[in-house]
Amino acid sequence: MGILNLTPDSFYDGGRFRNSSSVMRQVDKMLEDGATFIDIGAYSSKPNAKHVSEDEEMRRILSVVNLVVNSFPEIVISIDTFRSSIAKQxxxxxxxIINDISAGLLDNNMLSTIAKFKVPYIMMHMRGTPQTMQTLTDYNDLIKDILFYFSERITKAKSYGIIDIICDPGFGFAKTKAQNFELLNHLELFKSLDLPILSGISRKSMIYNTLEFxxxxxxxxxxxxNMVALEKGTSILRVHDVKEAMECVTLYNALHNQ
Structure with missing residues (x-):
């Protein structure tokens, strides 16, 4: 899953794709490099990100979706939003596909919207909001607490008739650096959910703060x-750098298909 951020303040590529030509070049490159999906977002969810109004998010994203769909008719687009109105349009x-960082907890209409349109739904683990999540990192037992969260949210989604669900454990969301590595180290336990797992580790602070750059x-x-995530059962890698991720996937497949 290739990331296309339309925000001016995303932690890595903020402001890089602010006109149609730069968007088209990046989408074309990611598809050429082997992306299966393109995940488009217009609300930065980095820690302490500035709140963006619904109107502003809509203004940023809808014209780009129209542009990309018209230019690449066969493309599979995922929308990174927690707002049902954005998802609907x-x-x-x-x-x-809808990729919701809040698993429906920040918009009471999200699950009914997903159910109405019958699209795959990516639900992520997070506490609070992007503005408050890094103050909410106290857990009784990190892995058990996240698994319980998914159990509850999956049951809720299924009560709406939603069955095509993907789980994202939420690296970097309401988790310290040590907790992110604990989560990755025990990622195979999420196979118990019997659903595809998406991992979004790409260029996150757990990497660059550990390596001090x-x-x-x-x-x-x-x-x-990413290779560790694949070894532990990840089905989808959400990345900024598609070519390198696909090389990782190819080598993983070669290793396990001998």
Whole structure:
């Protein structure tokens, strides 16, 4: 899953894709490099990110979805949003998946919207909001607490008739650096959910703070941890650098298909 951030303040690529030509070049490159999905977002969810109004998020994202769908008719677009109104309009414009950082907890209409359109739903683990999540890192037992969270949210989604669910454990969301590595180290336990797992580790602070440099230098570290995620059962890698991620996937497949 290739990331297309339309926000000016995303932690790695904020502001890079602010006009149609830069968007088209990046989408074309990610598809050429082997992306299965393109995940488009217009609300930065990095820690302490500035709140963005619904109107502003809609203004940023809808025209880009229309542009990309018209230019790449066969593309599979995921929409990174926790707002049901954004999800609805983007699905109607041609998006095929909704990627919700809140698993429906920040918009009471999200699950009914997903059920209505019958699209795959990615639900992520997070506490609070992007503005408050890093103050909410106290757990009784990190893995058990996240598994319980998913159990509750999956049951809720299924009560709406939603069956096509993907779980994202939420690296970097309401978790310390040590907790992120604990989560990765026990990621295989999430196979018990019997659902596909998405891992979004790409260029995150757990990598660049450990290695003591910036997100711009975190590609090698990303690749190393992506391989760990694959070994522990990840089905989808959400990444900024599609070519390198696909090389990782190809080598993983070669290793396990001898």
């Amino acid at each position: 983007c699905i109607e414009a041609g998006a095929a 910036s997100a711009n230098e975190a590609l090698n570290g990303t690749t190393a941890l």
